[in-house]
Amino acid sequence: MSRKKAPKSVVKRLPVYLRILDNLIRRDVEIISSRVLSDETGFTAEQIRKDLAYFGAFGTRGTGYNTSYLREKLLRIIGLDKQTKIIVIGFGHLGKALTRYNMNKNPYVKIVGAFDNDPNELHTDIEGLQVYSMDKLSEVIQKEDVKVAILTVPAEVAQQVVDILVENGITAILNFAPTKLHTPEGVYVHNADLTIELQSLIYYSQEDEGRALKE
């Protein structure tokens, strides 16, 4: 049976459910209802049930969801059931912060290398991390069979770096550079645009003062 494709908004909520489940399991909670999940996530219970229904029926009526079972299912749905290999391009301030964080705090991914074109950045104090110059890119991507890259280079060079990544078989890019990237069909780009987040927050922070909507 072929299920309807899940909307983007649903996919964005799956990792939230996963995180809550991880916390619950750590606290030895074995069963959770959509109602309680609702309290923890802020999404409505109906929405949570509907989201999960895109992928199957994982609960028990009258009881709720088994936390470990649902976690396993979510891992498989999201694609985290086997550790995803990732590279980071642009080992500057943000690249370093993200690399360190994902190596220490994110068990679902494995950073197999960081890359920079500045020779001064080719060292690190992060344990277990290799920092390479850009000419090692092809070699590492192929040897490790990497498909996912985090891009933290300046906006001016982002497109040219992306072209190289795509050439070498990268199919998914988390882009922090504030610029629109052009990629061929089949290469996914997610923009994590921190400036946009901040500016739209400022919009809302002023809304109450009645400025924004007046003529």
Add this chain to the structure above:
Amino acid sequence: MSRKKAPKSVVKRLPVYLRILDNLIRRDVEIISSRVLSDETGFTAEQIRKDLAYFGAFGTRGTGYNTSYLREKLLRIIGLDKQTKIIVIGFGHLGKALTRYNMNKNPYVKIVGAFDNDPNELHTDIEGLQVYSMDKLSEVIQKEDVKVAILTVPAEVAQQVVDILVENGITAILNFAPTKLHTPEGVYVHNADLTIELQSLIYYSQEDEGRALKE
């Protein structure tokens, strides 16, 4: 005349338009059509026109939009016409990267202080930045009349820090901690959850392999 409230999706696109306009003005482009804006942003021309229409009529039929004029209007709409004062709470890896970036690259906001509870973090090599211990929070917020905070503390302490921020009059928070924050009515929280971005990207990177949607 009172206009209809702009949807969140529209508000998120306004900073994108602003950025493109900044680039165009830097290249001395004076007039831009919605069609070309569409090419630059990836949004459809109709959508761009409709977005702007929530706030007024800023273009000239037959010609397009004057870049400088539209920029001024957008600045005022978003609330960037006067520099917004911001504080950063949690001067760790991510907090440092964001602070440095916004001090150097983001002319629309002014970081008036960073805060940390670890005495080792109370120094910095960022020019013009003051790093304070947490007991200076009230004082700085009041003296500078700050309303917006960037939150980069560990998830475990995020809620207790938020309570302090709210107590002291902060009304908008950009939250990087992977946890749901509870705030009273009138306090805006935007979650910038980088782990969710990465995990949902992984979902899409596997979609083509036909795994995710099969029974």
Add this chain to the structure above:
DNA sequence: CTGATTTTGTGAAATGTAAAACTATATTCA
């Protein structure tokens, strides 16, 4: 100066997403 062209601004239709209502199934306890 006039008709053709361009491009904005906007109402209507289509699509996508969320919420609500409902149904089915399991559990609990008298």
Add this chain to the structure above:
DNA sequence: TGAATATAGTTTTACATTTCACAAAATCAG
């Protein structure tokens, strides 16, 4: 054992957003 209760899963309805289609207004060419 069976009625009451709890909760998942499904269908329906409402709402939000995008796309479409075109009128209105400005410009341009001759």
